Amino acid sequence: MNPELKKLSEVLKNKGQSLTNPRKLVFEVLSSHKPQTMNELINLLGKSVDRASVYRTVGLFESLGITQRLALGWKYKIELSDAFTHHHHHFSCMKCGLIITLQDNSDLEASISLLAKSQGLTMTDHQLEIRGLCQDCASST
Template identity: 30%
Template sequence: MANNTTHVRRTPIRASKRIPFSVAIDNENHYSSCRKLGQRDGSMAQTNLERQVETRLREHEIRLTEGRRTLIQALGKADGPKSAADLHSRLGDQVPLSSIYRSLSVFEDAGVVSPHYSTKGVTRYELAEWLTGHHHHLVCVNCGVVEDIEIDDRLETQLEAIVEEIGRDVSFAPVDHALEIDGNCRQCQ
């Protein structure tokens, strides 16, 4: 029997920047003081990212064209999810906008990127968690900015226990979770 105090709410995850949770809480200037999850250290990591993506695409019988490779490189260097228009403005004439849209759709179908839907109807994409690591989101209810956060192991363990308990309360078997915290970002406070 479900607990009456537990409610199921379905909300899409939206666009984001990435910052470790402990740094965001403890450091007033957290944007410049932390390494972003999506950033790769040097060309070796970028090459490894491309190899992983190429392997995944090959499993789905999809070629990694030069345009798609350029798009993966841009997503790998991005500080958070980007819309097709964001990526096009960053890449200039290297990849046509129509190709970006098609490639993002192909990447989504292959599980290479995850879409994040904003309340304003803009879909932004980031590399899938199997490429970037598990993270959660801080969402500014005023301006719509979403930051990815990484929480420390102790808090992640507590969160997993809460998710399991909620699952038991509503007769549901969770296989994964994502935490989204709504509030006001530093600029909107």
């Protein structure tokens, strides 16, 4: 069992949830692909996991903090949460739809938590999407 899957198994067990086949499959698709819309997820899984179960699994994963949903482009997408990947932000190319993962930046993170703190807000999470044109699209315009 690969280490990622092992971690999933532990998280589930900790919360009194079982590691079922559909959950493994959903997790595997999420760990081997970029952020997915629900439909992409459902299509990738084909008939190996039922539509309803995909929704239920994603709902469970979200409530356990295994995945997070975020808005990219125009659709919301699902990706593994920071506990399974490294915290990052996203860039979406509005022309070709390319999504780029942007690595963490301490200045940025500091500004964000400062902003929350200055308003007396308790931040658990945040997400930033930068939209624009990727290098290829920008140069071919």
